[in-house]
Amino acid sequence: xxxxxxxxxxxxxxxxxxxxxxxxxxxxxxxxxxxxxxxxxxxxxxxxxxxxxxxxxxxxxxxxxxxxxxxxxxxxxxxxxxxxxxxxxxxxxxxxxxxxxxxxxxxxxxxxxxxxxxxxxxxxxxxxxxxxxxxxxxxxxxxxxxxxxxxxxxxxxxxxxxxxxxxxxxxxxxxxxxxxxxxxxxxxxxxxxxxxxxxxxxxxxxxxxxxxxxxxxxxxxxxxxxxxxxxxxxxxxxxxxxxxxxxxxxxxxxxxxxxxxxxxxxxxxxxxxxxxxxxxxxxxxxxxxxxxxxxxxxxxxxxxxxxxxxxxxxxxxxxxxxxxxxxxxxxxxxxxxxxxxxxxxxxxxxxxxxxxxxxxxxxxxxxxxxxxxxxxxxxxxxxxxxxxxxxxxxxxxxxxxxxxxx
Ligand SMILES: *[C@@H]1O[C@H](CO)[C@@H](O)[C@H](O)[C@H]1NC(C)=O
Ligand SMILES: *[C@@H]1O[C@H](CO)[C@@H](O)[C@H](O)[C@H]1NC(C)=O
Numbered sequence: 001x002x003x004x005x006x007x008x009x010x011x012x013x014x015x016x017x018x019x020x021x022x023x024x025x026x027x028x029x030x031x032x033x034x035x036x037x038x039x040x041x042x043x044x045x046x047x048x049x050x051x052x053x054x055x056x057x058x059x060x061x062x063x064x065x066x067x068x069x070x071x072x073x074x075x076x077x078x079x080x081x082x083x084x085x086x087x088x089x090x091x092x093x094x095x096x097x098x099x100x101x102x103x104x105x106x107x108x109x110x111x112x113x114x115x116x117x118x119x120x121x122x123x124x125x126x127x128x129x130x131x132x133x134x135x136x137x138x139x140x141x142x143x144x145x146x147x148x149x150x151x152x153x154x155x156x157x158x159x160x161x162x163x164x165x166x167x168x169x170x171x172x173x174x175x176x177x178x179x180x181x182x183x184x185x186x187x188x189x190x191x192x193x194x195x196x197x198x199x200x201x202x203x204x205x206x207x208x209x210x211x212x213x214x215x216x217x218x219x220x221x222x223x224x225x226x227x228x229x230x231x232x233x234x235x236x237x238x239x240x241x242x243x244x245x246x247x248x249x250x251x252x253x254x255x256x257x258x259x260x261x262x263x264x265x266x267x268x269x270x271x272x273x274x275x276x277x278x279x280x281x282x283x284x285x286x287x288x289x290x291x292x293x294x295x296x297x298x299x300x301x302x303x304x305x306x307x308x309x310x311x312x313x314x315x316x317x318x319x320x321x322x323x324x325x326x327x328x329x330x331x332x333x334x335x336x337x338x339x340x341x342x343x344x345x346x347x348x349x350x351x352x353x354x355x356x357x358x359x360x361x362x363x364x365x366x367x368x369x370x371x372x373x374x375x376x377x378x379x380x381x382x383x384x385x386x387x388x389x390x391x392x393x394x395x396x397x398x399x400x401x402x403x404x405x406x
Contacts, residue, residue, distance in 0.1 A: 010092030011037030013085065017098045024104050027073045032085030032096065034066040041089045043068035048081045077104050080133065105188025106136040112181055112193045118171040119286050120201045128164040128181035128193065136185035138164035143178035152179075173199050202287025203228030203260070205280060209293065215382060216299035219268045224280030224291060227260040234263040237279040270297055300383040301330045304376045309393040314368035317393060320360035321376050324385075330356045330378045337363055340373035340392060368398035 014033040022028055034041055045052040045060055045068070052070075054060055058079075061069045068087075072079055084097040110129035118124035130136050140160050141149035152158050158168050164183070168175055176199040183191040206225040214220040226232055236243040236252050243265070245252050254263040263282075267274055275297040281290040302324035311318040319337075323330055333356070338349045354361060366372065371394045378385040 008038045008089065008091040009036060011041050011087040011089055011094045013087055013094045013096045015096055016085075018083075018100045020101070022075060022100065022102050024075055024077065024102055026075055027071070028075065028100065029069060029071040030083070030098065032068045032070070032087070034087055037087065037089055037094070038091070039065055039089070041065070041087050044086045044088070045070055046084045046086070049084070052083070072100070075100075075102055077102065077107075077131065077133070102133055103187045104131070104133045106130045106132040106183040106185055106191040108191065108193075112195045114194075114196065116179075116195050116197045118168065118175070118197060118199045120173065120199055121170055124168045124171050124197075125161075126166040126168075126179060126181075126195055126197065128166065128183070130164055130183040130191060132183070132185045132187065134185050134187075136183040136191070139182045139184075140166045141180040141182065143180070149178075149180050168197075171199050173201065175199055200286040201227070201229045203232055203282040203284050203289045205282060205289045205291040207291045211294045211296060213296045213298055214270050216270055216272065216297050218270055219266065220270055220295070221264050221266040222278065222280075222293055222295075224263045224265070224282070225260075226263065226280075226282045226289075228282070228284050228289075229286060230256070230260070230284070232261050232282055232284050234261060235281045236263070236265050237281060239276045240279070267295075272297055272299060298382050301378040301380050301385045303385045303388045304333065304378050305388065307374065307376060307388050307391045309374060309391055312393050312395060314396040314398045315364070315366050317363045317366060317372070317395065318360060319363060319374050319376075319391075321388065323356070323359060323378060330380050332356055332379050333358070334377045334379065334384070335361050335363075335374065336376070336387075337372050337374040339367070340371050366395045368395050370395050 012035045014035045016030045016032060018028055018030060032043055057073050059071050063069065068085060070083060080100055080102050082097050082099050084095055086093055086095040107130065109131045110127050112126060112128050116126045128138055130138060138160060140152040142152055143149050152160065152166065156169060158166065160166055166179065176197050179195045179197055181193050204227045212220065212222060224234065226234060234254055249269060250265065250267045252263060252265050254261050263280060265278065275295055278293045278295055279290055282288060304321040305324050306322040307319065309317050309319050319335065333354045335352045335354065336349065352361060371392060373390045373392050375387045375390045377387050
């Protein structure tokens with residue numbers, strides 16, 4: 001039953017391929033030939049799946065109704081792609097794809113710079129990005145003290161990434177020096193580039209203490225020992241406010257060392273208000289560091305306050321007081337009292353020492369009908385406070401008292 005006189009045969013293409021030794025700048029041509037299939041047939045070309053755009057280098061032509069020619073001249077690396085030819089007629093279509101591969105010597109995608117900068121103890125990448133076909137092999141070499149280059153061996157410390165970048169972990173000052181990136185793929189000339197790596201050191205302060213203690217009236221100097229690349233900018237702060245370099249009671253000065261600088265803060269005749277948080281702050285172009293020191297000023301306690309004499313009898317009276325908010329712990333109180341009036345110059349001074357914690361005392365063996373003055377001092381490990389304000393009281397007459405009792 002062969003009644004199919006209107007049958008149309010769908011297209012079928014002859015395989016084709018690009019030659020394997022194509023070089024950049026050369027010319028290539030492939031023919032997409034109809035092996036079978038009825039006319040009319042249309043041919044379409046695509047590059048990597050997208051319609052091919054033609055130009056003066058890339059042209060498509062047709063010698064007859066059965067074929068289509070693709071010609072590429074002055075081949076450049078962007079021409080490397082899969083080229084497909086599709087033939088279509090009313091019954092269907094056929095398609096064939098071939099890869100254009102060009103052997104290209106290594107070329108810089110990103111040429112390394114002459115110098116690379118790294119910061120101490122960080123991770124550093126030195127770029128050496130190359131193209132070419134086949135993909136070039138990138139080797140990094142490092143200059144020895146002897147002057148020759150030896151390949152970087154893969155380790156935790158250093159490795160060459162797939163994209164040619166050299167990675168250095170935890171950079172040390174000793175890693176600075178000359179590095180050489182080489183790229184080769186067996187086509188044309190090798191590429192190479194030397195890079196000088198500089199390792200920069202951010203500032204670091206030797207923090208030897210967090211608290212300094214000084215006695216009031218004395219002089220104190222605090223030294224900030226800084227390591228790092230110069231220029232180093234050192235600042236001193238007091239309670240987070242920048243200190244002027246000097247005043248009539250303090251000064252700051254710096255002295256350069258082989259590895260950085262030493263900056264000293266000196267405060268003379270230390271006062272209560274010098275107790276504060278001091279900060280040594282340093283920066284250079286590569287980082288910063290700071291160190292906080294709390295300064296404690298040791299000084300005698302403040303005078304006791306609220307002196308009160310109550311329960312005054314003929315021979316006893318009770319004195320009480322408040323310990324003032326202490327700057328350094330009070331160890332004891334000294335209570336001093338004397339007959340204040342009768343004979344000028346004869347005081348009959350009495351003194352009693354009480355341990356810290358007691359804030360009242362019964363004064364005994366007083367004389368009836370006599371005026372007394374009492375004052376109190378506090379003491380700590382540094383010394384004595386000023387005496388408190390004196391308080392005067394008069395004991396009761398004895399005779400009258402006895403009369404009342406009888
Ligand atoms: C062509 O396509 C294949 C499969 O998708 C791919 O592996 C190959 O890299 C391509 N070739 C080119 C030169 O683009
Ligand atoms: C190379 O690869 C590394 C790691 O994948 C990446 O961090 C870096 O940006 C890449 N460099 C270039 C130049 O592509």
